[in-house]
Amino acid sequence: MRKTFLLLSFVLLGACVHFASAQAKKQPLIVFVTGDHEYSGEFTLPLIAAELEKNYGFRTKVLKAYPNQNAEKNIPGLEALQEADLAVFYLRWRQLPPDQLEYIEKYLKSAKPVMGFRTTTHAFNFPKGDASERWNAFGEFALNAPPGWGGKAAHTHYGHESSTDVSVIEAAKKHPILTGVAPSFHVRSWLYRVLPDYPTKGSEWLLMGKAVNPDKAAIENPVAWTGTNSYGAKIFTTTMGHPEDFQVEAFQRLIINAIHWELSKPVPKKWKGKIDINVPYRGMVK
Structure with missing residues (x-):
C-alpha cells in the first residue's frame, strides 16, 4: 500500500510539474533587441524585462550587441525571434550581416507586434549601394517613423x-x-523632430512633446504613437528613451501598458509601483 501511495504521489508530482511547465510556456515571450551606442538600452531594458517577469507573468529574453554597445555588426541570439510574441528594438546605426537580418525580416513578415525606442528610427546605417541598404529605412517600414536620420525627412533634434x-x-x-499615465510629465530626452511627414498616415498619436531650452526654433512633435506597419503588424513607437526617462514613473507605466496592448492583453488597472531604474547617461563612448 505504501509503495502504491508513493508511486501515485510521484505520478501526481510529475503531472503538476509538467502542467506548470506547460502553463509557463503559454505565457507570451518578449524579445528585447538592443545595441544603440549612446543611451544604454542594454541596461535599461533588462530592468523592464525583469519587472515584466516578476510582476506581470511574461517571459523575456534580452539580446545585446557583442562585445559591447559599439559593435555594429553582431547581435548574437537573434534566432530567439523565431519564438517571440513581441519584438522590442532599441537600436542605432547597426550594420548586421545578412544571416542576422534574416531573423528580423522573418519576424517582421510574421506580422507579429513590434515596439521601438528612440534611435530605432535610424536602426541601420548601411553604405550607399550596399546589398542591405534598404534596411536604413527600418524606421519607416517597421515603426511608421522617418526612414533614417536627417535627409528629406528632416528627422533631427533640438540640442x-x-x-x-x-x-x-x-x-x-x-x-x-495611457491608462494611469500622468496627463503631463517631463523627460530628459531632447525632442526628436518627425513632422511634417511622420508618423506615417493612419498612425494614432498618443503623446505630444514640447522642447524646453531648444537650440533652434522648435515645433511640438508627437513622441509616442501606435499604428499598423507595412507588414500589417501592430506597432508602438516612442522617440523617448534617454536613460533618465526610465526613472519617470509615467514613462515606465507607458511602457508596461504598451507591452500589454501590443500582446492584446488587458492593460493592468492596478499599477505595481515605480520600478527602480537608475542608469546614468553615458553618451557616445569608444
Missing part, C-alpha cells in the same frame, strides 16, 4: 542641452496605453 515636456493628446486620452 543635447534641451529636454522635453510631454502631454497626453486630448483625442487619445482614452487609449488603453
Whole structure:
C-alpha cells in the first residue's frame, strides 16, 4: 500500500510539474533587441524585462550587441525571434550581416507586434549601394517613423542641452496605453523632430512633446504613437528613451501598458509601483 501511495504521489508530482511547465510556456515571450551606442538600452531594458517577469507573468529574453554597445555588426541570439510574441528594438546605426537580418525580416513578415525606442528610427546605417541598404529605412517600414536620420525627412533634434515636456493628446486620452499615465510629465530626452511627414498616415498619436531650452526654433512633435506597419503588424513607437526617462514613473507605466496592448492583453488597472531604474547617461563612448 505504501509503495502504491508513493508511486501515485510521484505520478501526481510529475503531472503538476509538467502542467506548470506547460502553463509557463503559454505565457507570451518578449524579445528585447538592443545595441544603440549612446543611451544604454542594454541596461535599461533588462530592468523592464525583469519587472515584466516578476510582476506581470511574461517571459523575456534580452539580446545585446557583442562585445559591447559599439559593435555594429553582431547581435548574437537573434534566432530567439523565431519564438517571440513581441519584438522590442532599441537600436542605432547597426550594420548586421545578412544571416542576422534574416531573423528580423522573418519576424517582421510574421506580422507579429513590434515596439521601438528612440534611435530605432535610424536602426541601420548601411553604405550607399550596399546589398542591405534598404534596411536604413527600418524606421519607416517597421515603426511608421522617418526612414533614417536627417535627409528629406528632416528627422533631427533640438540640442543635447534641451529636454522635453510631454502631454497626453486630448483625442487619445482614452487609449488603453495611457491608462494611469500622468496627463503631463517631463523627460530628459531632447525632442526628436518627425513632422511634417511622420508618423506615417493612419498612425494614432498618443503623446505630444514640447522642447524646453531648444537650440533652434522648435515645433511640438508627437513622441509616442501606435499604428499598423507595412507588414500589417501592430506597432508602438516612442522617440523617448534617454536613460533618465526610465526613472519617470509615467514613462515606465507607458511602457508596461504598451507591452500589454501590443500582446492584446488587458492593460493592468492596478499599477505595481515605480520600478527602480537608475542608469546614468553615458553618451557616445569608444
